Amino acid sequence: MDVESCIEAYTALAEDIFTPRNRTMFGGAFLHKVVGSATFSAEKLEAGIKKVIRDSQDRGNNADRAGGASGIFEAVEDLPMLRGDRQKCRVCICLYGMENNQAYRIRSYESKNEPGLPMTVWQAARATSAAPTLFNPIAIGNTTTLRDGGLRNNNPIMEVMEELEHEFYARGSDIACIVSIGTGVSKTDFFQNRDILKSVAEICAKIATDTKTIEATFRNVYAAAGKPLRERYFRFEVDQGLRGMGMEEWKKMSEVFSVTTTYLSDGARREAMGKCAATLAIGNAAPQVE
Secondary structure, X not given: OOHHHHHHHHHHHHHHHOOOOOOOOOOOHHHHHHHOOOOOOHHHHHHHHHHHHHHHHHHHHHHHHHOOOOOOOXXXXXXXXXXXXXXXXXXXXEEEEOOOOEEEEEEOXXXXXXXXXXXEHHHHHHHHOOOOOOOOOEEEOOOEEEEEHHHOOOOOHHHHHHHHHHHHOOOHHHOOOXXXXXXXXXXXXXXXXXXXXXXXXXXXXXXXXXXXXXXXHHHHHHHOXXXXXXXXXXXXXXXXXXXXXXXXXXXXXXXXXXXXXXXHHOHHHHHHHHHHHHHHHHOOOOOOOO
16 A cells, blocks of 8 residues: 555544544543553454455455456455565564563564564554554464554664664665654643653653654764765654644544645755655665665
8 A cells, every 4th residue: 555545544444443432531531541441442443454454455456357367365364464575565563562571573574583473464553553542452362462662662763773684684884765754742741730640641751752862873873974874864753733643633634734744845854855755766875685
């Protein structure tokens, strides 16, 4: 799916998926946020994810059939995350294991160094959506319970560099381009005067601080003056105007588009976007990694 298709799918499914299970402010959804129970239905999310995958798969299968292709077209429930090494786009996602406080990397390709956690595509998508207070975590097998990796590392850029080095033996000079897209700054003001929610506010603030610290560390190590990624690393983050807006606030999509357009209209950012597009278009600005 391209980005435009993803936005369309989100808009189509959001109202159903992001309807709270209980609209009661106190003792209901609000209290659930404090004690950790999810506000929204994981079952609706799962059904929505499967529908998106099924629709996308149907379009691909129809195109294959029209072109005379034949083969087994897998059911959504069976479509594995691991797709082998001949895919056009290799995907690696970061998840958080609740039992052992461990970071998991779920790949669409074979790892040279560690056994993969067997997951289907819908399970991987479901796990990345399991942000605290929004959706319950997902159990994989009998031993692993996963949440969105943002709880541990909301900016996984150093994880990306480690993955490139360990799995593809690539260092900074081997990389043609890195594009990092931030998720904005979490709103914590709402929690400040409520002692019972102080720990929640502290967690949000720590995630935001860690994200900026990691970004600064990456720039110093890989993208500072004289470093190999100086002209090939691009970071974009709408840090003003979307403060406190979560992925569940689908009714504010017009505001999201408006604020993002304003962010991109800045001269320096437009120049950076142009350089980013040109670097991506070249595609071979650095040696290819096999």
